[in-house]
Amino acid sequence: MQSKNPYFFLILSILITVPFWVVIACGGKKSEDKPAADKPAAPGQPGTPEAPAELKVAALLTGAGATFPFPLYSKWADAYGKENGLKLNYQAIGSGGGVAQIKKKTVDFGASDEPMKPEDLEKEGLFQFPMAIGGVVPVINVEGLADGALKLSPAVLCGIYLGDIKKWDHEEIKKLNEGLTLPAKDIAVVYRSDGSGTTWIFTDYLSRVCPAWKDKVGAGKSVQWPVGMGGKGNPGVAAYVKQTAGAIGYVEFAYALQNRLPAVQLKNQDGQFVKPAIESFMAAAKHADWEKAPGFFMVLNDQPGAETWPIAGATFILIHRAQADAAKTRAIFRFFDWCYRSGAALAKELHYVPMPENVIELVAKRWASEITADGKPIVWK
């Protein structure tokens, strides 16, 4: 045993360190390639023969991006897969990541909560369409105020988040809520600390309705908040609001429902106070003029309509205009069309808002006119 020791250790240590040296050696080359680079990607693959592809269903779609619609996409994929044998591999890596991945063509589609500007779409050769609608809801924790009891105007909401309105019994809030007893408590402002599409929708809304907000803060996935504290993710915000007396925060609608957080009524563009509900989000989408939105660049904040909830946004899918594989593109279209129509009930079950009929038809029309494979439009119905 004693005499074996040198060999044993020698071999062992060489074996242990070999991968390390390989890594060191390769580290010299600047590693541009991200891990997802070798995933099966639709573009760039040799075109599959046309005739059999007509019958064949592409077995695997890959997508990456926004976390907000992740539960919905996986539920849709599961239900659709049982009917049609399609597998969807969706990675919820965040909207920014989704956009980066589709640009690099490492996935079949990207998903983002923040719509891409038409000129950027043009530059990257991308096409985007809305998939579902999410409402963002201010939620509160004020003693004696039940769900939907408190009414807020855009100016007051803005004042609270700017730190100008500090107490719940502030004159401005009292004026909107005659008959309610408001406590003389400090308002604890809560926001999302992590970069998120939810924050983008909320701050975009404040920027639209409140010039002071636009000047001082602006809209973004994360911004410089004048006051308050930040919770990580919807769960973080929900926990902070639940635990802090006098708190106000904003979360996805589904999250407010699941956690039974008391929401507020908001005054919309038409001057009506509305409660957050699937119907009032759909109203926002219906009144929006999608026809005149190039590249479906549309934010559903502050839309007209008496029953419209004013803080909402769609979540988007991004695909390349020039597809390499007609069969795969057909599979993508069939899947998303199924989601729009047969998947609408499933979406409502999960508290997501399905797209209204007029938008679905418009999307199908644009698919037919703008997406090509090998220069030819794709027949998918």
Next chain:
Amino acid sequence: MTLRRLANLWKAQTSFRKTSAFHRSADRAFRLLTLLCAVSTLLLVGAILWNLVENAWPSITRFGLGFVTSSQWNPVKSQYGAASSIYGTLVSTAIALILALPISVAIALFLTSYAPPWLARIVGTCVELLAAIPSIIYGMWGLFVFAPYMQKTVQPMLAKLPGPLFDGAPLGVGMLTAGIILALMILPFLTAVMRDVFSMTPPVLLESAAGMGSTSWEVTRKIAIPYGLRGLIGATFLGLGRAIGETMAVTFVIGNSHRISTSLFAPGNTIASTLANEFNEADSPLLEAALIELGLILFVITLIIQILAHLWLRSLQKRQAR
């Protein structure tokens, strides 16, 4: 210096070895290998540093020294400053150490000198178990259980104390809560290492001190602690290293605000929590560079602390030698 010492060691050992030629060469190869491994850690640290600087360069050139002194963090206007994150990192770590250090020394002393062996075994195992809890669990527990307790019980009590440290509304989350959670997280590490340090004090020293009529406290203060000082400081830096880079648990309970406040009740942030919050959706190159520069600053802070610790240790040893 280290290299020369290594070389000397090598020479000395090879000269009086009487093994076969093959064994000698295998031995030499093995030594060379260990040397390469040792050097590779140096290379690795250098490579990390170089990489950080390279990727942070856009932010370094854009903001210069202002990055360290400004507490602006405005992704909309692309203005970034690290002051609040640096402040939060140092303060939360300091709170953690101030709370955890005396407690862990006490636990370690109890385990090695006072506890009956069966109890020491049980408590020792529990401490090691605590060390194995993942940090996300501390974060969740901190957010859902500890923060409400802080808000309802601890903070109203502390608020009665005078001074600016405990001003403001009791929010539950904030700098103090983060510091306490960090203290809980590093406590088992500190305790486990300190226990080992104390148990290495030669019994003959302790017994002679006791034999000369010293009280237990005197034995501890004058024999056990000075004897194990090096190890104790080592343990402290192990804990400090964990606290300064802790990410998830802190992100959950610190309140994530880019503002510097004298009150420990106020929400704040740390370098690690800012990274955890912003990196996922950092789609502008400048934001990414700024975040990487934050990482670089954390790296430098750790380096400075290590150097200071070594200097302090050396001066301490000199004083003791005299």
